[in-house]
Amino acid sequence: MRAIGKKVTMFDVYDRAKTGAKVAENDWDYKIVPQTATELKTKYQIKIDKTKIIPEDEQLVNNLFQAGLEMLERCGIYCIDTGRVIKYTRDEILHAIEGAPRSFTYGEGKEAILVVPRSYKDKKPPVIQGGPTGSPCSEELFIPIHQSYAQEPVVDTIVDGVLQTIMGKDPVPNSPWEIMAVRSEALFVRDAQCRAGRSGMGL
Amino acid sequence: MRPSDSHEVSQLNELKIDVGALVVGAHYALAGNVVMVEQMPIFGGYAGGLEETAIIDVATTINSFVMLQATWHLDGPVHVRWGITTAREALAVAGHAARAIEANTHMILGNQYYTLAGPCTLMCLLETAAQAITDTISGREILSGVAAAKGVSTDMFTAMEARMMGEVAHAVAGMDLKEANILLDKLVASYEKDYKTAPKGKSFSECYDVKALQPTDEYLEVYNQAIDFLTGLGLTYWNK
Numbered sequence: 237m238r239a240i241g242k243k244v245t246m247f248d249v250y251d252r253a254k255t256g257a258k259v260a261e262n263d264w265d266y267k268i269v270p271q272t273a274t275e276l277k278t279k280y281q282i283k284i285d286k287t288k289i290i291p292e293d294e295q296l297v298n299n300l301f302q303a304g305l306e307m308l309e310r311c312g313i314y315c316i317d318t319g320r321v322i323k324y325t326r327d328e329i330l331h332a333i334e335g336a337p338r339s340f341t342y343g344e345g346k347e348a349i350l351v352v353p354r355s356y357k358d359k360k361p362p363v364i365q366g367g368p369t370g371s372p373c374s375e376e377l378f379i380p381i382h383q384s385y386a387q388e389p390v391v392d393t394i395v396d397g398v399l400q401t402i403m404g405k406d407p408v409p410n411s412p413w414e415i416m417a418v419r420s421e422a423l424f425v426r427d428a429q430c431r432a433g434r435s436g437m438g439l
Numbered sequence: 440m441r442p443s444d445s446h447e448v449s450q451l452n453e454l455k456i457d458v459g460a461l462v463v464g465a466h467y468a469l470a471g472n473v474v475m476v477e478q479m480p481i482f483g484g485y486a487g488g489l490e491e492t493a494i495i496d497v498a499t500t501i502n503s504f505v506m507l508q509a510t511w512h513l514d515g516p517v518h519v520r521w522g523i524t525t526a527r528e529a530l531a532v533a534g535h536a537a538r539a540i541e542a543n544t545h546m547i548l549g550n551q552y553y554t555l556a557g558p559c560t561l562m563c564l565l566e567t568a569a570q571a572i573t574d575t576i577s578g579r580e581i582l583s584g585v586a587a588a589k590g591v592s593t594d595m596f597t598a599m600e601a602r603m604m605g606e607v608a609h610a611v612a613g614m615d616l617k618e619a620n621i622l623l624d625k626l627v628a629s630y631e632k633d634y635k636t637a638p639k640g641k642s643f644s645e646c647y648d649v650k651a652l653q654p655t656d657e658y659l660e661v662y663n664q665a666i667d668f669l670t671g672l673g674l675t676y677w678n679k
Contacts, residue, residue: 246465249506253458265485269453273491282490286527289623290534290577292616300539304497308454313502316451317458324505332505336546340473340510341443348443351511353545356538356578359613365583366601369551371590381643384598384652390605391598393445395551395583400593422440439444 237330244328256312256320264314264321272311276303290356305329342393343438347429349392366391373397375404378421379428386432393438396425445475448507452478453485453495456506464507473510475549476503482528483519489528492516496536504546511547513583521634522589524553525566527627533570534577541578550574552584552604557640558597559658562630563587564665567600569626571607576619582608587640594643599654599662607669610676622672629668 259268276282280299284291291297305326312323324332339352342363351363366385373381378399385391399407399417407417422439429437440446446467448460467474478499486492496516503509515524516532523529533550540546552570556562567585574582585600611619643649646658654662666677 244505246461246468246507249456250458250461250465253456253461264455265453269485269495270487270491273486273494276494277490282494284489284493284531284535286489286531287624288620289527289530289573289627290616290620291538292620294542297535297538297542300493300535301497301543303494304501304536304539307494307498308501308505311454311498313450313506314455315458316455322456322506329501329505333501333544333546336504336544337510338545340547342445342473344441344443351547351580353547354541354578354580356541356576356616357613358578361605361609361612362575362579363581364601364605364608365549365581366585366598366605367583368596369553369584369586369590371586371596372593374594377594377643377649380647380649380652381594381596381598384643384647385601387652388598388602388605390609391601397596422444439440 238327240327240331243331243335244324249322252322253315253318253320256322258319259314259321261314261316261319268311272307276307343436345436347434347436349438363392364390365393365395367395368397369395371397372400375399375401378424382425382428383431386429386434386437394425394429396421396439442470442472444473446472447475447477450476450478450499450502452481454498468508474508475511475513476507476509477513479515479517480532481517481519482532489531493532493535496532497539500536500540500546500548511549511581513549513551515551517553521555522553523555524551525555525570527631530570530573530627534573537574537577537579548579549581549583550579553586553590555589555634555637557588557595557638558600559641559646559661560638561661561664562633562637563600563640564603564662565626565630565668567603568607568665568669569623571604572611572619572623575608575611576614576616595640597643597646597654599646599658603665606676610674625672
């Protein structure tokens, strides 16, 4: 990994989205992405045995990582609004990986959890984020449903559902009701956590 | 929302982004929030087959940390035909991508759960268990779910599925990898033949006393059937 001037930021990405190579979206979806992936599958000899859902071959594990890294370096990311490709150098990618957070605190007070990397051999279980995971949720049952997750001892944090209505209105995207709905979701989940006696729980 | 809550922004399928996501991401980054970047690669979609989807899953995961300054990445490889994360192919993509990243970086990874069967069914709980084993033994840090019955119907989910996800994760953490693969192969085989007749299940208000917030006796019985099945496969977590 060679030195770089500074890490990539959202502002750099936006600038590259305006100046990168112009590509037709159909070419991206049906040619560039699948063809590059197939090429890298061959180059790195990636072969998955579906009876071994988790890979046991360390060479396969490392080759897959290298293939994914090269996929990102070679293709970059397509911006659908500008029709241009955002590219990174390999060193920019490697610095971002190296600079990724090594831990973070999820939630507050006695419900706070320190999330740290796990090994596949780790005896420490993962964090359990319980909830409807973006599924549609009725307004009248939103709080009781989320309280039922918060009261489960094995659940560490909540991932919420999506309000189908707010004050009886359809929260149409890009309307004021959408803002009312998403703010209410956060407020209702916090209320549900408090009702379960877990006010510091992460959301 | 507190800074210590996870603030979500999503990438698009496959290896795509919109300017709106960059705007949202810039706000999160400047506010110093915990940032969760989500993306669900599609097996059988633009990527193509199993290996190609796994390669794109690795690339997408890395991109969350390059482009959007993620604190953690929320994955969710999904099967194009069934729209679920618990199909054998979706699990294989998730298991391979997570292990590849876990072995080569310290990036923090989550996975989200979409089952085919609905709440209060054995199949839904076994699908959930299979993914919890996959995620735990491939080194993921956060399990997020469960969106039962594909997460498309109103109130078709309950905390009992989350309980299963959590208890199985606790049951298998530290299990030998080869032993886990044998168990997983049997477990997935037990439900994958039933996709076309997957039970729709019951809604939250049919599964819970909505005032007392207690699951029904019927659901507890189904849950116990799942425990018996998993115990029969060798898990000892519930032998207390």
